[in-house]
Amino acid sequence: MARPTPLSGFPEWLPAGRIVEQHVLDTLRRTFELNGFAGIETRAVEPLSELLRKGETSKEVYVLRRLQASDGDAAALDDGTLGLHFDLTVPFARYVLENAGQLSFPFRRYQIQKVWRGERPQDGRFREFYQADIDVVGAGELPYHVEVELPLVMAEALGALPIPPVRILVNNRKVAEGFYRGIGLDDVDAVLRSIDKLDKIGPGGVASLLVAEIGASADQAAACLALAGITGDDARVAEDVVRLAKEHGARSDLLDVGLAELVALLEAAAELAPGVLVADLRIARGLDYYTGSVYETVLVGHESLGSICSGGRYDELAADGANTYPGVGLSIGVSRLVSRLLSAGLVRATRPVPSAVVVAVTSEEGRIDSERVAAALRARGVPVEVAPSAAKFGKTDPFRRPSRGAVRLVPGDRRTNPAGRNCRGGDRTRGQGHPHR
Amino acid sequence: MARPTPLSGFPEWLPAGRIVEQHVLDTLRRTFELNGFAGIETRAVEPLSELLRKGETSKEVYVLRRLQASDGDAAALDDGTLGLHFDLTVPFARYVLENAGQLSFPFRRYQIQKVWRGERPQDGRFREFYQADIDVVGAGELPYHVEVELPLVMAEALGALPIPPVRILVNNRKVAEGFYRGIGLDDVDAVLRSIDKLDKIGPGGVASLLVAEIGASADQAAACLALAGITGDDARVAEDVVRLAKEHGARSDLLDVGLAELVALLEAAAELAPGVLVADLRIARGLDYYTGSVYETVLVGHESLGSICSGGRYDELAADGANTYPGVGLSIGVSRLVSRLLSAGLVRATRPVPSAVVVAVTSEEGRIDSERVAAALRARGVPVEVAPSAAKFGKTDPFRRPSRGAVRLVPGDRRTNPAGRNCRGGDRTRGQGHPHR
Numbered sequence: 052m053a054r055p056t057p058l059s060g061f062p063e064w065l066p067a068g069r070i071v072e073q074h075v076l077d078t079l080r081r082t083f084e085l086n087g088f089a090g091i092e093t094r095a096v097e098p099l100s101e102l103l104r105k106g107e108t109s110k111e112v113y114v115l116r117r118l119q120a121s122d123g124d125a126a127a128l129d130d131g132t133l134g135l136h137f138d139l140t141v142p143f144a145r146y147v148l149e150n151a152g153q154l155s156f157p158f159r160r161y162q163i164q165k166v167w168r169g170e171r172p173q174d175g176r177f178r179e180f181y182q183a184d185i186d187v188v189g190a191g192e193l194p195y196h197v198e199v200e201l202p203l204v205m206a207e208a209l210g211a212l213p214i215p216p217v218r219i220l221v222n223n224r225k226v227a228e229g230f231y232r233g234i235g236l237d238d239v240d241a242v243l244r245s246i247d248k249l250d251k252i253g254p255g256g257v258a259s260l261l262v263a264e265i266g267a268s269a270d271q272a273a274a275c276l277a278l279a280g281i282t283g284d285d286a287r288v289a290e291d292v293v294r295l296a297k298e299h300g301a302r303s304d305l306l307d308v309g310l311a312e313l314v315a316l317l318e319a320a321a322e323l324a325p326g327v328l329v330a331d332l333r334i335a336r337g338l339d340y341y342t343g344s345v346y347e348t349v350l351v352g353h354e355s356l357g358s359i360c361s362g363g364r365y366d367e368l369a370a371d372g373a374n375t376y377p378g379v380g381l382s383i384g385v386s387r388l389v390s391r392l393l394s395a396g397l398v399r400a401t402r403p404v405p406s407a408v409v410v411a412v413t414s415e416e417g418r419i420d421s422e423r424v425a426a427a428l429r430a431r432g433v434p435v436e437v438a439p440s441a442a443k444f445g446k447t448d449p450f451r452r453p454s455r456g457a458v459r460l461v462p463g464d465r466r467t468n469p470a471g472r473n474c475r476g477g478d479r480t481r482g483q484g485h486p487h488r
Numbered sequence: 489m490a491r492p493t494p495l496s497g498f499p500e501w502l503p504a505g506r507i508v509e510q511h512v513l514d515t516l517r518r519t520f521e522l523n524g525f526a527g528i529e530t531r532a533v534e535p536l537s538e539l540l541r542k543g544e545t546s547k548e549v550y551v552l553r554r555l556q557a558s559d560g561d562a563a564a565l566d567d568g569t570l571g572l573h574f575d576l577t578v579p580f581a582r583y584v585l586e587n588a589g590q591l592s593f594p595f596r597r598y599q600i601q602k603v604w605r606g607e608r609p610q611d612g613r614f615r616e617f618y619q620a621d622i623d624v625v626g627a628g629e630l631p632y633h634v635e636v637e638l639p640l641v642m643a644e645a646l647g648a649l650p651i652p653p654v655r656i657l658v659n660n661r662k663v664a665e666g667f668y669r670g671i672g673l674d675d676v677d678a679v680l681r682s683i684d685k686l687d688k689i690g691p692g693g694v695a696s697l698l699v700a701e702i703g704a705s706a707d708q709a710a711a712c713l714a715l716a717g718i719t720g721d722d723a724r725v726a727e728d729v730v731r732l733a734k735e736h737g738a739r740s741d742l743l744d745v746g747l748a749e750l751v752a753l754l755e756a757a758a759e760l761a762p763g764v765l766v767a768d769l770r771i772a773r774g775l776d777y778y779t780g781s782v783y784e785t786v787l788v789g790h791e792s793l794g795s796i797c798s799g800g801r802y803d804e805l806a807a808d809g810a811n812t813y814p815g816v817g818l819s820i821g822v823s824r825l826v827s828r829l830l831s832a833g834l835v836r837a838t839r840p841v842p843s844a845v846v847v848a849v850t851s852e853e854g855r856i857d858s859e860r861v862a863a864a865l866r867a868r869g870v871p872v873e874v875a876p877s878a879a880k881f882g883k884t885d886p887f888r889r890p891s892r893g894a895v896r897l898v899p900g901d902r903r904t905n906p907a908g909r910n911c912r913g914g915d916r917t918r919g920q921g922h923p924h925r
Contacts, residue, residue, distance in 0.1 A: 054808055055538075055586045058570075061531035063583070065590055066597070069528050085866045087843035087873030091506050094498035094616055095532075095602065099555075101492075112555040117606035118536075118548075118571070133495075134555070146500070149492045153502055157876045159841070160503070165532065169554035179531055194877065196855055207866075319856060323863065371491055404596070406524035418633055419756060426760065429522045429644075436524030439594045440631065 060170060060178035062386055064393070067403035072181075072389045074400075074460055075212055076163055079183045079383065082208035083161035088185055091160050093142035095167075096133040101145060111137050111168040135167040139184045140380065144369040147188055147376055156190035156376075157197070163385070180386030188368055188378035195312055197379045198344040198364050199319045205360055205381050206324040209348070213398045213460050214388065216351045217359070220331040223313045224341050224363075226292065227278070227332070229306025234274050234299045240339045241265045246279050247335040274299045279333035285321065286314045288330045309343075316344065342366040346381055350391070359388050396463035405434040405458055412438045434458075497607060497615035499823055501830070504840035509618075509826045511837075511897055512649055513600055516620045516820065519645035520598035525622055528597050530579035532604075533570040538582060548574050548605040572604040576621045577817065581806040584625055584813055593627040593813075594634070600822070617823030625805055625815035632749055634816045635781040635801050636756045642797055642818050643761040646785070650835045650897050651825065653788045654796070657768035658753060661778050661800075662746025663729065664715070664769070670738025671711050677776045678702045683716050684772040711736045716770035722758065723751045725767045746780075753781065779803040783818055787825070790832075796825050833900035842871040842895055849878045871895075 057063065064072055080090065102112050112134040136142050139162045147158065163183045170176040185204060187197045202219050209217045227246075228239045236242055245260045252260070254276050261267040261275060274295065281291045289310040296306060313330055320328035336345045343364030350359055362381035369376045392398050408428055410421045418437070425435040494500065501509055517527065539549050549571040573579050576599045584595065600620045607613040622641060624634045639656050646654045664683075665676045673679055682697045689697070691713050698704040698712060711732065718728045726747040733743060750767055757765035773782045780801030787796055799818035806813045829835050845865055847858045855874070862872040 054588075055582050057586070058531065058533070058535075061533065063529070063531055065587060066526040066528055069526070072529075073527060084842040085869070085871050087841060087846075087871055089503040089506070089841045090510060091503055092500070092509075094495065094500055095604070096495070096498065096616070098495075113552045114555050115550045115552060115572070115606075117608075118551050119606070135552070145492050149494065150502060151491075155840075159873065167532070169552075169556070171554075179533070194852075196852070197876075200859075200874075319859070322856065323859060403592075404524060404526045405521040409524075415631075415633070419759065422637075422756070422760060432522070434522050434524055436596065437637075439634075 060176060062177060062180070062390060064389075065403065067400045068389075068393050070400035070403070070458060071213075071392060071398055071460060072385070075385060075389055075392075076181070076183070078211050079208050079385070080161065080163060082204065082211055083183075083185055086159075086185075086204045086207070088159045088161040088204075091143075091146065091162055092164055093136070093139070093146050093162070095135055095165075097136050097142055097145060099132040099134045101141060102134045102137065104141075111170060113167050113169040137168045138166055139164060139182050139382065140186075140368075143184070143186060144376075148369045148371050151190070151371065151374070151376075156188065157193060158188050159185075160188075161185045177386055177390075180384065181389075183383040183385050184380060186368075186378050186380035188376050190374045190376060193377040193379065195315070195343070198312065199316045201362070201379045201381055202316070202328060202344075202346050203320060203324050205346075205348070205383070206320075206327045209360065209383075210324070210327070212388075213462075214350060214392060215353065215397070217327065217348050218351055219328045219360070220334050220347045220349065221313070221316060221328055222330065222332050222334040222336075222345050223309040224343055224345060225305050225309025226313060227309075227335070229303035229309055230278055230292065230296060230301060231275065233296055233301025233303040233306055234271050236261075236265065236267055236271055236275070238265045242267075242275060243335040243339075246275060246333060249279060249333055270299070274301075279335075281332040282329060284326075284329050285317055288317065288332075289314050292332070312343065336361070336363060340365045340367070344379070350388070353391060353395075356387065356391055359384055392463075398460050399463040401459050401461055404436075406436045407433055407458070408435045410435060410437045412441045413443065415441050417441075497613060499614060499617070499827060501826075502840070504837045505826075505830050507837035507840070507895060508650075508829060508835055508897060509822070512822060512826055512829075513618070513620070515648050516645050516822070517598065517600060519641065519648055520620075520622055523596075523622075523641045523644070525596045525598040525641075528580075528583065528599055529601055530573070530576070530583050530599070532572055532602075534573050534579055534582060536569040536571045538578060539571045539574065541578070548607060550604050550606045574605045575603055576601060576619050576819065577623075577805075580621070580623060580817075581813075585806050585808050588627070588808065588811070588813075593625065594630060595625045596622075597625075598622045614823055614827075617821065618826075620820040620822050621817060623805075623815050623817035625813050627811045627813060630814040630816065632752070632780070635749065636753045638799070638816045638818055639753070639765060639781075639783050640757060640761050642783075642785070642820070643757075643764040646797065646820075647761070647764070649825075650899075651787060651829060652790065652834070654764065654785050655788055656765045656797070657771050657784045657786065658750070658765055659767065659769050659771040659773075659782050660746040660750045661780055661782060662742050663750060664746075664772070666740035666743025666746055667715055667729065667733060667738060668712065670733055670740040670743055671708050671736045673702065673704055673708055673712070675702045679704075679712060680772040680776075683712065683770060686716060686770055707736070711738075716772075718769040719766060721763075721766050722754055725754070725769075726751050729769070749780065773798065773800060777802045777804070781816070787828070790828060793824065793828055796821055829900075835897050836900040838896050838898055841873075843873045844870055844895075845872045847872060847874045849875045850880065852878050854878075 115133045165179055166182050167179050170178050206219055231239050231242050241264060245257050249257055258272040258276060261272040277295055281288060292310055317330055334345055334347050341363040345363035346361060347358035348360035350356055360381055360383045364379045366377045367375045368378040410425045412418050412421045421437045425437050428435045552570045602616055603619050604616050607615050643656055668676050668679050678701060682694050686694055695709040695713060698709040714732055718725060729747055754767055771782055771784050778800040782800035783798060784795035785797035787793055797818055797820045801816045803814045804812045805815040847862045849855050849858045858874045862874050865872045
């Protein structure tokens, strides 16, 4: 049989790399549980009709077909067709509706699962990757303080990981919408979509777009760009916005509400997670379902990776006859983060196996004595294996090199840990930190 | 939006049920790591050509297609087509070949992931479920003691779960093959396939099958059935087989080797896991790639569930130019087990959320003081949430009812915990404890 080769976009790790990934997943889960989030898992598939409710994602769905399905089955793309979920938000919304009668609201849940996107191979994006989501969802209403709490939980979770420091960038849709309407631009979604392109096409490009597409004046375009340039971590951000609004003759109650919310978030963050949260008014997030705070997160020194944790406030996650369900949620693109940790040699496991001890076997007849020793150690919580073959004392298996204590992570040595060593499938994604939220 | 309904065969748990499942998964993982198994995960997909190498499983594969794929793409079932894995053995074999140069052999790995089978909905089987596998794989050779070790690791893992006692039933292919050949039946696979049907068609049916299909005499058929009737947990099993062989004039070196191996396994088990392992010579396991020990496991009192943990010794998991890779592996059908635990009310979580403490908020202005208290508790490892809305002391949220300490599992009360309460998708599987190994 020929040696198989990796599939582009489907990352797999060698055992030492998997230890790093598992540590990241465990740490996130622990922080989420410490904060009272209940873990759920949803099935990997959803009806295609659910997955396509937002048309924009249709091109990225993997559709399933039973190999032995009848022809009618295979051809139809009706409601009976199943597709793999491409994020954890669509399945969560369905789970909330399906089980609303048996959940307690506000419902705090975390969910750590793989998602799939049918990207074209040549895009070099991940086609299978882990996301780690937290959401708090209310039935009918959800107070603002949840918008303060959730980025702080993520700050705590990311701060517990063996990664460089993160900066969580926050904005508030009410600020943006209030300001745009205040200066006379009513197609708020179109302005947000243009501002979202700042990184790609620069301020000149955005200004041209605003003029060409929604008929903004040069002054209106300049005001939008000036707003997007405002950043800071305290109440002065609000003062800057108020001054800018005054210059452009803008008045808006919504703007005032948004600024008050933003300042409340910055003030809580200054106490509970100092130095982590920054207001950055260029954060637009293209999706139109956000209605309050929006968040993106960069890894300091690895800004090229894009946002590793994004989300926001939405007023309607789902709705049934009885209720609408507003929520606040954030999602970490775990695989992309782990891929970067491994490929950049930022962290490594002290050994590729959990065993802290190998019990020697001096002759095969005495193997059961070694098993007894191993069992006694395991009963005390020590990971142990018994030597696979008998050998004289001092002859340790050169492949295993056990070190004492639990396997742990240490800073990687970039010189001796070249890119890709623990890493199959590479670090070649883009954009997937903006996980459709 | 209409309330969604569950998809048949895709089980999902409410938060309290998920706590049980997560506890089972954590306990298995901990035992595997204590025994020095390295964790890996493989991608969910394999090339269809790999999945179909054993033709018998072809009907159960889910094939993937990008929704926006070109027509040529969609129609072709060539090597480029991907399917969801239906077990963890096929992906593991591919992983070993792909990474052989970077693994240490014997390679001890555990793997806990979901698998998918494109069962017809009306079959009432699970179409998505967790498997938990351990395998030890050698490069070129693998000593017999691994066949002793692996069922004992599984006995330890299953013994640590909140489930009724298990009985691991073992047989040895060398015993069966040596005996059959010794009495003049050379189509060993056909005899095994017939014996494998004992539960379904009874001894009379098996005897007829042996006579009709492979031309066995009535005496040969009776000998096969008599062998299948032998059971026991010590060396007397071997004595019974030797006596039976003598009665039928059978002599075979292979039989002697197999019996010596079986007795060695029983004797080690008697010391290291007393009362758990039983030799049961009717255990045939239909698959032809087993070459030594074979294992099945029943939950005492729930034998109708079928085998919850199966596997065996295979001499060729995979092969490349340099080596063949023999192995010993066992696989637990986790979802089916958890489904039974929940639906039969055998166990339940003490509460549906991880939080041990809810910190009260007396007024929204004072919320940050409550957050400070919560942060201090979390720093000491206590899961905490802060009350979602301000209320006077003594007014606890009636939905959450936190109890002190960590959330834990307790025996369920069958009267108050009717089937299905934590359980969506039900307990309607059959045969999936024989997870294609």
